[in-house]
Amino acid sequence: MALSSAIYNTLFKRTSTFALIIVGSAFFFERGFDLGCDTFFDSYNKGKQWKDIKGNYSQ
Amino acid sequence: MAARVGRICGAGLFKSNTTSSLNQISSYSTTRDWSRGRKALVGSLGILAGGAGAIIFALDRSVRASELELHPPKNPWSHNGWFDSLDHASVRRGYEVYKQVCSACHSLRFIAYRNLVGVTHTEEEAKAEAEEQMITDGPDEAGNMFKRPGKLSDYIPSPYPNEEAARAANNGAYPPDLSYITLARHGGEDYIFALLTGYHDAPAGIALREGQYFNPYFVGGAISMAQSLYNEVIEYSDGTPASASQLAKDVSTFLKWTAEPEFDDRKRMMVKAIGIFTILTMVSYYAKRFKWASLKTRKIEFKPKSK
Numbered sequence: 149m150a151l152s153s154a155i156y157n158t159l160f161k162r163t164s165t166f167a168l169i170i171v172g173s174a175f176f177f178e179r180g181f182d183l184g185c186d187t188f189f190d191s192y193n194k195g196k197q198w199k200d201i202k203g204n205y206s207q
Numbered sequence: 208m209a210a211r212v213g214r215i216c217g218a219g220l221f222k223s224n225t226t227s228s229l230n231q232i233s234s235y236s237t238t239r240d241w242s243r244g245r246k247a248l249v250g251s252l253g254i255l256a257g258g259a260g261a262i263i264f265a266l267d268r269s270v271r272a273s274e275l276e277l278h279p280p281k282n283p284w285s286h287n288g289w290f291d292s293l294d295h296a297s298v299r300r301g302y303e304v305y306k307q308v309c310s311a312c313h314s315l316r317f318i319a320y321r322n323l324v325g326v327t328h329t330e331e332e333a334k335a336e337a338e339e340q341m342i343t344d345g346p347d348e349a350g351n352m353f354k355r356p357g358k359l360s361d362y363i364p365s366p367y368p369n370e371e372a373a374r375a376a377n378n379g380a381y382p383p384d385l386s387y388i389t390l391a392r393h394g395g396e397d398y399i400f401a402l403l404t405g406y407h408d409a410p411a412g413i414a415l416r417e418g419q420y421f422n423p424y425f426v427g428g429a430i431s432m433a434q435s436l437y438n439e440v441i442e443y444s445d446g447t448p449a450s451a452s453q454l455a456k457d458v459s460t461f462l463k464w465t466a467e468p469e470f471d472d473r474k475r476m477m478v479k480a481i482g483i484f485t486i487l488t489m490v491s492y493y494a495k496r497f498k499w500a501s502l503k504t505r506k507i508e509f510k511p512k513s514k
Binding site: 168182183185186188189192193196197198200201202204205206 | 241285290291293294295296299326327328329331332349415445469475476479482483
């Protein structure tokens with residue numbers, strides 16, 4: 149409770165900081181989400197994609 | 208938790224407002240104020256549209272049933288499935304098959320050598336592939352067309368200058384451009400595979416004209432393309448045993464890529480779309496339950512006024 153009201157008072161109460169928080173968290177969420185999805189996709193398809201096999205063709 | 212989020216946001220985001228919800232419920236139906244005539248009209252329009260759809264569907268089915276055509280079996284492609292990318296080693300071998308076999312008759316007009324870079328070949332390899340071909344360019348200062356070795360930006364040259372030349376060389380049948388062939392045929396890559404491996408002696412009663420061959424997967428059975436894939440008809444540069452079915456599988460995968468070069472990106476987006484929509488669904492479900500909680504748990508009491 150104390151934590152949430154502290155967060156509210158310092159960050160969310162003023163529109164300027166609140167908007168900043170939204171933009172900032174959207175940025176970091178997007179980066180993290182993309183990274184997570186790409187990591188999953190690349191490990192799921194290990195050995196099939198070009199980046200996995202290009203070592204066989206160039207020195 | 209919701210109350211806390213609501214308070215943090217300070218916006219009444221999750222605040223449940225019973226009165227307004229109750230007001231909404233009485234105006235739930237969007238057709239409440241319609242006249243009978245209007246309801247009847249819209250209703251019969253709906254029935255008509257549904258009936259027309261059913262008739263079209265039935266007509267389509269009946270046409271299919273009358274075709275003497277063998278549908279290709281579904282194969283377990285390594286790129287089947289929600290998250291599976293293409294097998295690029297197979298795409299690369301498929302390019303070798305196209306180049307050494309199919310390109311004698313079929314064009315691949317919409318693929319340029321630069322498209323191979325980062326998909327099946329390194330940049331140096333793709334350049335070398337392009338330089339093997341002599342491309343007509345021009346006109347030069349004297350107005351003449353001239354030949355030059357290919358560049359990365361060149362499209363894969365076609366075997367025939369135009370459709371008429373192609374027909375003249377193939378008993379009047381036109382070998383279609385293969386760039387988008389997996390999208391242009393029912394069954395896609397399954398069909399290509401079945402077609403290439405499905406050649407047969409014609410059964411009794413089927414008359415083939417000069418230059419025709421029997422293939423049950425081709426509509427009508429009589430195809431003007433001779434069987435072109437046999438065991439060991441080419442040699443793979445990566446040493447994979449070149450059985451006829453391996454060749455067919457690889458060239459089908461290659462043609463899948465030429466038709467859908469965005470295939471891998473699409474599968475990658477699939478992961479992201481499922482992820483983000485899962486999160487959004489959970490949030491909306493929670494918000495809905497929260498907003499409706501007071502409605503669903505309310506009790507209505509009727510107290511007649513005692514006189």
